[in-house]
Amino acid sequence: MANDPMLKFVGIPQAFPEKREPQLRAEDFREIAERYAPQKADEQSARCSQCGVPYCSVHCPLGNHIPDWLRLTAQGRLREAYEMSNLTSTMPEICGRICPQDRLCEGNCVIETAGHGAVTIGSVEKYITDTAWAEGWVEPVEAGAPRGQSVAIIGAGPGGLTAAEYLCVAGYEVHIYDRYDRAGGLLTYGIPGFKLEKEVVMRRIKRLEDGGIIFHQNFEVGRDASLDDLRSKHDAVLIATGVYKARNIKTPGSGLDGVVPALDYLTTSNRKGFGDAVPTFDNGSMNAAGKNVVVIGGGDTAMDCVRTAIRQGAKSVKCLYRRDRENMPGSQREVANAEEEGVEFVWLSGPKSFDGKDGKVEKILASKMRLGAPDASGRRSPETDPDGDFTLDADMVIMALGFEAEDLPALFGADELGVTRWGTVRVDHKTMMTNLDGVFAVGDIVRGASLVVWAIKDGRDVTEHMHQWLKAKSDAARVAA
Structure with a gap:
């Protein structure tokens, strides 16, 4: 059709929002790119091919209606795009800010596979909702008609917050119990501001508070109340704790001062960004300023650490990863951003030992690796090259090797809670309920360490199962009365 604004991918090249110069953005924790100007967002949305099978939506865990809101954006109908x-x-x-679009929607865009460069879906998604906030289109959470039942959610991360919103709208009284002093989980304390400015998270949380959701901060289940206490106080419980136990390797010298877990390091940095008093930052133990920093790992958390160290004024920053660039789990865009900012990647390398004086790390003895036969996941397994040892200076070593589940049965005082051999909570995947009646679980504590978008999906999906269970409980009580 002559007036159709779409299918412009041949005449309009792919263009992301312009990034600030590396040397400038490395001086602060602001997001590295501004949002699109309206015309640019319209143009980039118009590149969508509106294909019959939208692989972008298929590969989005949330099943977002991506072609639909791209068309609305291209037509200038931005409020409708937001609502969609x-x-x-x-x-x-x-x-839109933190999903690895290059591995999900954009990586499966039809015009990307045709060689024209994917539609910049994530940047448009960010632009749409940022505009909605600026224009006042984001409506408050309106609690549904009270049902006389309450729900406890353990964990204020993306899965818990999502379930809380839907359950509140459905008419349940929702209480969120979280160990931290601010809600948001990894969104608040794990992800640096240059990827996700904290005001973006805080305004979401305020919206939930204003909607009547009750937050209990600095609350640890097992210390302040047992799981059974919450079960007796509320009609249903949702476990959405995430996984926070740092995965480690038994490397000689790993107990030296200066060898620190990634999440502790990132939490310290984010707390400093909030203006908190942070003794471990101020005394230098969790501050990379002036140090030779080596980050071990190749995932998104490792990328967050190397880029944080650059902003803290590290003398040098290296990332040690045992596989090559093509086989790393982290986003390739994040690798490119890190390289632009001055991070050096040491591929196919792993630590053999950490050495130092007076209990403080000074060097890493590392070994070159090579890729052997594929492992059970299909990825080629790294093998040590016996003739490839080398040494790196390291005043600070950040271990970013992933996360595992904490021992929730012991932590919660609930030995009867069923877990898998990996420590994740075992659920019936049809109902998302654990082996304990009325106790549900979602997100990383079920899946293992995964993406924020999957936690949001789980939080959305569990609400229907919880609603059906709570309704049956209410009906049974009414009949019994």
Whole structure:
């Protein structure tokens, strides 16, 4: 059709929002790119081919109606685009910032496979909802008619926050119990501001508070109340704790001062960004300023650490990873951003030992690796090259090797809670309920360490199962009365 604004991918090249110069953005924790100007967002949305089978939506865990809100954006109908994106996601502007689009929607875009460069879906998604906030289109959470039942949610991360919103709208009294002093989980304390400015998270949380959701901060289940206590106080419980136990390797010298877990390091940095008093930062133990920093790992957390160290004024920053660039789990865009900012990647390398004086790390003895036969996951397994040892200076070593589940049965005082051999909570995947009646679980504590978008999906999906269970409980009580 002559007036159709779409299918412009041949005449309009792919263009992301312009990034600030590396040397400038490395001086602060602001996001590295500004949002699109309206015309640019319209143009980039118009590149969508509106294909019959939208692989972008298929590969989006939330099943976002991506072609639909791209068309609306291209037509200048931005408020409708926001409303469409909000149908499937409670946090579209957050997903637009931190989802690995190159592995999900954009990586499966039809015009990407045709060689024209994917539609810049994530950047448009961020632009749509940022505009909605600026224009006042984001409506408050309106609690549904009270049902006389309450729900406890353990964990204020993306899965818990998403379930809380839907359950509140459905008429349940929702209480969120979280160990931290601010809600948001990894969105608040794990992800640096240059990827997700904290005001973006805080305004979402305030919206939930204003909607009547009750937050209990600095509350540890097992210390302040047992799981059974919460079960007796509320009609249902949702476990959405995430996984926070640092995965480690038994490397000689790993107990030296200066060898620190990634999440502790990132939490310290984010707390400093909030203006908190942070003794471990101020005394230098969790501050990379002036140090030779080596980050071990190749995932998104490792990328967050190397780029944080650059901003803290590290003398040098290296990332040691045992596989090559093509086989790393982290986003390739994040690798490119890190390289632009001055990070050096040492591929096919792993630590053999950490050495130092007076209990403080000074060097890493590392070994070159090579890729052997594929492992059970299909990835080629790294093998040590016996003739490839080398040494790196390291005043600070950040271990970013992933996360595992904490021992929740012991932590919660609930030995009867069923877990898998990996420590994750075992659920019936049809109902998302654990072996304990009325106790559900979602997100990383079920899946293992995964993406924020999957936690949001789980938080959305579990609400229907919880609603059906709570309704049956209410009906049974009414009959019994």
